[in-house]
Every structure is written in C-alpha cells, then in structure tokens.
Amino acid sequence: MQAFLPGSGSLRRVRYGLTDVAVILGALVLLAVIARFGSESFVAFTPPRNVPTISLDPHMLPGYAVRSTLRMFIALVASFAFTFVYGYAAAHNRYAERVLIPALDILQSVPVLGFLSITITGFIALFPGSLLGLEAAAIFAIFTSQVWNMTFSFYQSLRTLPQDLVEATAAYGLSPWERFVRLEVPAGTIGLVWNAMMSFGGGWFFLAASEAISVLNSNFTLPGIGSYVAVAVKAQNMPALGWAVLTMAVTILLVDQLFWRPLVAWSDKFRLEQSASAEPPQSWLYDLLRRSRVPHAFGRVTQPVGDVLSRGLAVLSRVRPRPAGRASSPLVDRAYDAVILLAVLGLIYYIVEQRILTGVGVGEIGHVALLGLVTLTRVVVLLIVATLVWTPIGVTIGLSPTLTRRAQPIALFLASFPANFIFPFATLAFIRLHLSINFGSILLMALGAQWYILFNTIAGASSVPTDLREMTDDIGLGGWQRWRRLIIPAIFSSWVTGGTWNASIVSEVVSWGSTTLVATGLGSYITEATTKGDWPRIWLGVSVMSLYVVGINRLFWRRLYRLAETRYHL
C-alpha cells in the first residue's frame, strides 16, 4: 500500500535520464520537420506559368507526406476551435441552438468534395500569387470532413452533462470560463477525441482528392502525397504508385502511434464513470512522456503564466447574478422562428434562382435527380454486398477475444487508408478486363466503405455478453436461428452507420494515363462540372446530392438509429 501513497514521489528530485533525452530530441526533430516543410507553402504560384511541379523521385515522398500531414493537423486544430465555439454557443443559447443544430445537420450532408468545388476559386483569389490559397482550400476540405461530427459530439456531451456536477460547479461559484475548463471540456473529451480520430482517418481520403484537383479547366497541384499519386497516374508509373502506397501506410501508422494512441490513452482519465475501466488504452509514447521529467519541468515554467491567464479569463467571464424569473415570451419566440424561416426561404430562392437557373433549364433538374438515383442504387448495392460479405467475417472475429484484439487495429487502419490510393490499380484492372466503370465504381466505393462495416461489426459482435452466447449454446440455438435471435439484434446498432456518398464523387471518374473512365451518375456529373468550372451545374449537382443525403438520413437511417437505440440496445 505504501508504494501507492503520493507525496514523497511528487516531491522527490529525479535526475534527468535517458527518457528525458529522448523526449527532448523527439520534440526538436518534430519542430525542425515542421519548420523545414511548412515554409515551402510560401513559394510563388502564379498560374498558369508558375505551377509547382511534382517529382516522381521516391526520395521526395517523405517530404510530400510531411506536407500532407501538416495540412491534416492544421485542419484538425481548426476543427477543434470551431467545435468549441459552435458547440458551446449551440448548447448555451436557446436561440442560437435553433439555428445552429439544423444547420449542422444540413452541412453534415453536403458532400465534402462539393464544398471544395464551390469554395476553391474563392480561396485561390484570396491569396493571389501564392500557394496559400490552394493550401487553404485543401485544408478547408479536410476541415469539412472532420468538423461536423466533432461539433455534434461536443454539443451532445454538453447537453448531457450530469446534473449533479453542473450544480456542484454552480454551488462552488465557478465562473463560466472555469466551468468550461473544469467540467465542460473534460466531459466532452473522450467523445471528441474518438470522433476526431475516426474523422481524421477519413480525412486522408479527402486530402488525397483535394491536393490534385481540376477546376476551371486548369489542374491545380499542391505538393503532397495525394498529388504525387495523381502525377504518377498520369505518367503511368507503377513503381511510383507502389512507393506512394507504402509511404501512406507508414504515415498513417506513425500518426497513430505518435499522436492518436497517446491522446486516447491520456483521455481515458476523462471518463465520467466513477469506476476504473477494465482495459485502459495503452500507449508507449504516453508512458514515456509520463515517466519523463521534461513535461513536468515545462509545466512548472509555464504555470504562473497559465494561472494569471486563467484567473483573468475567469474574472472576465463572470456574469452578474440576475434576478430570477426571466421567462421567455412566446411572442418573441414566434417572431424569431418567422425570421429564420424567411431567411432560409430566401437562401433557397437565392441558390435556385441566382446560382442554378442562370445556367441550366428546369428540365436538367429532373435529369440530375435521375443521376442521383443511379448513384443511390450504387450506394445501396455496395451496402448490401459489403454487409453480406463482411458481416459473417466480422462476427467470427468479434466473437473471439484474441482475434478481435489482433484484427481490430488492422480494420481501423484499413478504414483510414485512403481508398483513392488504390483506385489506379483497380482502374488498370478495369481497363484490362474491359469491366464497365458503371459497375466498377461500386467496387471503388467499396474499397473504402467496406472496412467501416467490418470495423463496426467486429465492435458489435465483441460486445455480445458471454452469458447470452452461452445461453444460445445451452438451448441448442444454432445456424440461422442463432443469427436471427442473437447476433443480428446484437450487432444492429453498430452496423447502422452511413456515409458512402462522398466516395461517389471521386469513384465515378477515374483515369489511367490518358484513358479516363466515366460512370453515369451524380458523382461524375459534379466532377465534370467542377473541371469545366460550370458554376450552375456545380451548385445543382451539390444541392441535389445534399438533398438525397438529407432525405435518406431522415427517412431511413434516422429510423434505424431509433430502432437500434430503443430495441436492440445491449
């Protein structure tokens, strides 16, 4: 027992050791790498004469990977900042909430690459003569792929704060700032980190797509691993593609080991349950940092500054107590609703009249809706086939604890590996085998989406309580009956996750060298409109796709979620 008692340990002077040297060296290397490659964003860029070139020399790949990773992290930081502001406002202001939450729902449904198509020219115009515009556009695309999930997660945790903790912070006179730091952010941390990690994995896909994009009939390439792949495809350089895939895999693994694992291990202390977790997440780097004196020393140096800052913010954010009984008037509420309704109608009118109908006829809207139906069919076929293929595999893995422990990280890795790195290989196969891209694009979408299904199925199956499995064995429930009565209900809520639409924009148009395969569908429609810079069609395509996603979410997924929560909740 004595060993666990604190006091002596925290006061003891420990000599700086090997771990500290390692930590200091690591930090220095990290800073050097960031400085070296970050500065390249400021090189001149005056299209069409002065465009950055991509070298296919494999030695350049690590540098490209670092630049791409930097983009990912800048987007991540921006996502966190946005999440805190937006989520806080939505949770604390009733009026803000009524606008912000439905808006979030819509924004979440707009395909990420649609955002990119619509905003990229604006970003380029924002920083004339520099790569920063393109950088900003790519970062924005990644940002939009991460931020909505994170914001929802934070908002949800703010809305479900335990009442007794809220009362305790009020009873002990914590100011809004102190409450934010002490209660609200910690309570949201686990959900936020988990969501950030999953969306970060998805972000690689959009990074690769946004580094090399054709807009307004010109090709924009931003030095990075994604554009490297694009150039290699054009040059039909198979070895270079192989190197790129390898580099990407190493990058994902490094980011996982050096960033996400330590973060997840650290965030475990923010669990709201009052009991210890059975298997706390582990990270060698987190253990190293905890053993090292360097972070402590750094903390001691910065502590006085931090104290003054947080004290200042606490005083500034303190609100004067207001007399009770400030009930909201229903009249104000109704007026507010009316204003919002008018604003939304105005926005819809603006988009339809000023952005879409200026260039396309009403008839085209019907045509695009049909294209949407084609793409929808692909998504549905993909979902059914991937489910039929991967559910039995996932369940087999999930029911065995040892297999789960080994397979879960692999599934997660495959899910975050950007499928568009594999597209060129598949495209080549389609060309050789004369497979129509109209079917092939389903396979391309599956390259990314199937791993999420596998990952979620494993998670669902591994959470089936042992006693229920023993019971089915005991009463001799086997085969299909066992699936129908136990397994399908048990994994149902894990399976219910959507989101394959984004992939359609990229997977319906693929190329190898000078050969380009175009599938009929809404995704290819948007891609072609973006390439030509056909604004009305970009707007139309993106709007229709968003409508499809919103509609299917409302009509289908939302109901499944409710069913999953109420009935199939283990």
Added chain:
Amino acid sequence: MSEALITAEHVSKRFPLPEGKGEFTALEDVEVTVARGEVVALLGRSGSGKSTLLRIMAGLIPASDGSVRNGDAVLLGPNPDVGMVFQSFALLPWLTVIENVELGLEARGIGRTERMKRALRAIDLVGLDGFETAYPRELSGGMKQRVGFSRALVVEPKVLFLDEPFSALDVLTAENLRGEIDDLWNAKTFPAQAILLVTHNIEEAVFLADRVIVLGANPGRVRGEVAVDLPRPHNRTSPRFKELVDRLYEVMTNPSLDMARAWEPADAPAPAAAPRSPYARPLPHVRVGTISGLLELIVESGDDAQEVARLADRLALPVDDLLAILDAAVLLGFAVVSEGDVRTTEAGRDFANATIQHSKDIFRHQVLASAPIVATIAKTLTEKENRAMRGDFFLDLLDEYYPAEEARRQFQTAVEWGRYAELFEYDAEDDRLFGSDTLVAAQVAAQTTT
C-alpha cells in the same frame, strides 16, 4: 433564537407542465430559518420538495415566489455562504482528491500555495490524508463522500448544506461517516456555523439534528417541526430518542395527520377528500411482487400488527421505499396504518397466502375498487369496440396532473398493475393497450359502474 443565517421567506416553486398545461406546484409558501449554531433537518418523503427547497436556499434555482434572505441580503445567485454536499458526491472524475477539494477556493481566486495549505487541512479533517493525489474512481463510496465533505468545508461556509449525503452509501459506511461528522460538530471546532440536512431517514434526522422540520407533499409545504430535546451526541438507546423516532414515523405514515396533534394519542385520521379526477390520485411506484412480499413477511411473523420503525430496521430498507410500499398496501386495502403500526386486512392476508391465479383475482378486485387510474384505463378499454388504444392517450391525460417524468412513471406503474391483474395487455413497441377477455370485462363493467 440566535442569529438567523439563512431564511426562506414565503418560498413557492412551480414547474411548468409540458405543452402549456398549467403548472405543477412543488413548494407552497414555505418558511424555514437556519440559525447560528444549530443543525436543522428537513424531513420528507419523495415529492415533498425537500431537495428543491435546499437548492433554492443554496441559490441554485430561483424561487417562483418569495425570497431567500442570506444574512441581510436577498439572494440573487448561488449562495456564497453555503458549502454543499451532494447525494451522488458530484466529484469531477478527472481531478484528483486535492484538486476537487481546491475547486471552490480556485473559484474564489485564492493563490496556489494558500489553496494547497487549506485543502490539505480540510482533507486531514475528514481523515483522507494519504489520498490527496488519488482519483475519485480509486475510492470507495464512503471515501468519495469524505472528499465531498472536505470540498464543502474547505471554503469555511457559514452553513453546510447536506443533500441526503449518506443515502448512496451502504448501511455500515453511512453509520460510520454519520458518526464522525456528528463528532466533528460536537467538538465545537467545526468549520461551519450551522448545518441544514435534507433526509428521508427518520433516525438520521433525530440523531443529527437539533430541530426536525417535517415537509408534506402535494404541494410541498411545512407540516410542522419537532425539537430534539436531547443532549448532544444524541443517544440512540435513550427512551426519548425512540419516542421521537416513533412519533415521526407516525407522522410520516399519515400524510393527513395534523402534526400538532401527533404528540397526543389520536384517532385514525379522516381520509383526505377524494380528488375530482381519477387521474389526479397518484399511484405509489411499487411493484406488485414487492407488495405481496411485504404482506407475506407480516403474515409469516404471526403478529398481525407490526411497528413500522421495527419493520424498517428488519428490512434494512430505505424508509422512503418502505413508506411507498405501505402506501400501496393501504391504497389497495391490504393493510391499515395507524399510530406507527401496520396491520394486514383480511384481503391482505388472502392475497399473501393465495396461489398465483387466485392472488391475481384478489388483486384485480382490489385494483378496480381502489386504484382509480388503473380502473379507468380498464374501463375505457372495455368501452372501445376493438378494445385497443394508444398509450399516448392516457399519458396525455396524466400529463394534465403531473410533471412529464412523473406522468410517465404513473403510466408505467398503472401498466404494471393492470398487466398483473390481467386487466389489459400492453405492447410497448406500438405503444398500444389491449383490453382483456370478456369475463374480466364483465367484472370491470360491474365494479366500475357501482
């Protein structure tokens, strides 16, 4: 009386019912004063608004009418002179013990070294030294509540507010901690000048408090108060202690008893006037099996009459739970409670001894006779041609009389009782109630029309 520290003056609290169906009164015209040097207990059953009153006096929620006076000032926000201990401990799981204790000091802008010094002293006071850097999840329930006390005492509040601080702990741990807090108070070096305790535990109130204020329910109001005229520490074995506990049991089991008359031998009270609508008579939230379990226990003891206080002891059941079961037994005509004793009726003895099928018949008969919500639902269903109705329909009706959460619980209890009595079935998925077969329907018709 010595100097008043915190006073609730004509405090009322109303909560709006859902969909603008009026209001639910949780507290009505309550007056409570806490003076320097005393321990006051607010004793009441669930629904008496005792925790609401505590929160209003702590400035956590505003009163609908009336005001709280803190010293000379009228309270507008969280009361700075109060340290609060929560039933659920309310510790931040990501802060260590000492960081949790320092929380209130930090909010007051006290410097790091001073904070640490005072926190260590407070931790030492409740016997937690050695656990300063432990996280709450490493501690047992009793240890967690010690942190809760330490966090409240470190700010040296004028009044310590205790919101059922021992009820989340097991019996022995609660007893131990209760004794230690009492010792600290009696030692006259207590960091607070007064204590306000909310509890539904009668013994706890008499043991800790100098004054016990009894709150009644529907709406929450002060029924009266009892001075605990014993030397501190209050000796549990003294006859006067037992007498006070017994009397308070009697008051608590008889919601309509006039407190002033409780101290003289009184006849069974006149039942309260029946409310107008069947939906306005709440069901106690008790499972049928629990009622029959209690009745069997009384019958098997061979003694028809049992003292409620002893029964609570024997069952080691929270008093609030026991009282709810007794309420249900009395409502259904299975038992009568008078002068702190509970007696089984003939129906009650039959019910306890019957086979499953027969006990269902007895239960059905009693429910139709005396549980108006269930009887009305059964009647409505038999009158419908297809004998089916949406549960929402009845929930909406209940919403008119209860806050949303309570309406839902009333509905659940009604469904549980009705199902057991085989009066109706309920399909939770479609939220649909189905009336029972013709034989039962005839009984429903016969019993509910008379």
